[in-house]
Amino acid sequence: MNILLLSPWLPWPPFGGALIRTFETLSYLARQHQITLLAPLRDPKEAKNIPMLNHLCARIVTTALSDELHAVLRRLSLGLLLGRPLIQSMHFDPNLAREIHRLTSEEVYDIIHVEFSFMSPYLAFISPRSAAKKVLSMHNIESLRFARELKYARGVRRIALLSDYKFFKLWEQKSLYKFDGILAVSPSEQAWIRQHAPAAALELVPNGVNTKYFSVTDGSHENRSIVFTALMNYPPNIDAVVWFCDEILPVVQSKHPEISFKIVGDKPGPAVLALAKRKGVHVTGRVPDIRPYLSDSLALVVPLRSGGGSRLKILEAMAMGRPVVSTYQGAEGLDIADGLNILLADSPEDFAEHIFALVADPQLGKRLGSAGRNLVENKYDWKTCLSRLENFYRALLRKAPMAPGLADMRSPCGQFSE
Numbered sequence: 001m002n003i004l005l006l007s008p009w010l011p012w013p014p015f016g017g018a019l020i021r022t023f024e025t026l027s028y029l030a031r032q033h034q035i036t037l038l039a040p041l042r043d044p045k046e047a048k049n050i051p052m053l054n055h056l057c058a059r060i061v062t063t064a065l066s067d068e069l070h071a072v073l074r075r076l077s078l079g080l081l082l083g084r085p086l087i088q089s090m091h092f093d094p095n096l097a098r099e100i101h102r103l104t105s106e107e108v109y110d111i112i113h114v115e116f117s118f119m120s121p122y123l124a125f126i127s128p129r130s131a132a133k134k135v136l137s138m139h140n141i142e143s144l145r146f147a148r149e150l151k152y153a154r155g156v157r158r159i160a161l162l163s164d165y166k167f168f169k170l171w172e173q174k175s176l177y178k179f180d181g182i183l184a185v186s187p188s189e190q191a192w193i194r195q196h197a198p199a200a201a202l203e204l205v206p207n208g209v210n211t212k213y214f215s216v217t218d219g220s221h222e223n224r225s226i227v228f229t230a231l232m233n234y235p236p237n238i239d240a241v242v243w244f245c246d247e248i249l250p251v252v253q254s255k256h257p258e259i260s261f262k263i264v265g266d267k268p269g270p271a272v273l274a275l276a277k278r279k280g281v282h283v284t285g286r287v288p289d290i291r292p293y294l295s296d297s298l299a300l301v302v303p304l305r306s307g308g309g310s311r312l313k314i315l316e317a318m319a320m321g322r323p324v325v326s327t328y329q330g331a332e333g334l335d336i337a338d339g340l341n342i343l344l345a346d347s348p349e350d351f352a353e354h355i356f357a358l359v360a361d362p363q364l365g366k367r368l369g370s371a372g373r374n375l376v377e378n379k380y381d382w383k384t385c386l387s388r389l390e391n392f393y394r395a396l397l398r399k400a401p402m403a404p405g406l407a408d409m410r411s412p413c414g415q416f417s418e
Contacts, residue, residue: 016231040065120175148306186333208385214319236307302330318372
């Protein structure tokens, strides 16, 4: 198949859940199909990362879409004048729209694969000559994420969320009807899509993990550091670590003052960096490899109170045989069992008690880690998760003639080496 993949970011380096899923999707599809990647560069320095994706793509087309404050404010102001939700204005680039029109005018694609519902306005710029099937990969139900964040947001962030929740909710629901097929990452989000677009072709393609890269290590279950791994400019992640440091860590350290908390992830802002002033809290920023931090931890903690989709960080820790303590919200969308392969709690006191249990009983951590590893090996390896994607594409294409001369094309880049 000849596939045009539209992403809001260049998926290299794959830091954070969104980029990891996009990168793994691209890598999987490139093994047997011809891929054109279309993505904006948010910083001129990102151009140096393009060669890292050349072996996966027949073609990579980029535009410049600055994330500098003045550029973002200009896009948001224009979006308000046009009656466009803030999240769509944040990611809309007229140059990218022109590239979509040019590419779909010059080349015949079988599939146009779009990452994130807020990218749906670009469909209006597809050439009318194109007969490609349009597929939406929904990393989150964005309007549900906004509703959850509203419970905890304050100030300007709350105003922006309230606007997008009320406005984008209608846009998101309407956008579903523009696609021939939709991909959900969890059963609960699959049900939401089915409710709001009952006639849509729908497939569950859950998030996964590279079980070869994230493998079991000899890390001790008697370590006294707990870790949170995430992209740290994402508001639900910011709320998670602030809440953990305010409400849970003091309870933990009152009984075990030796326990430290490591916040591992790219782009920490002022609110996260300020946490490093507290006793036992370390903020690393971007690290080249998160595996040593997981390997040397007592547990991964996932104190999320908002967000959507499913958490790749949990799957990564499980793949390495590390125990996970999470809120119920944090573990949403995963086929987990409390007490068997994960520990779940929503109150600070219960969350702290789970950490106390892991300190008191290293064998508990080993049992949880082993069960978690078994879960991801059997159900959440990326190859297993993404195998549904090609079958879904083929089912859509059976409803219409395949693009002439482009069926079964093979990528000249060869197979991706993990």
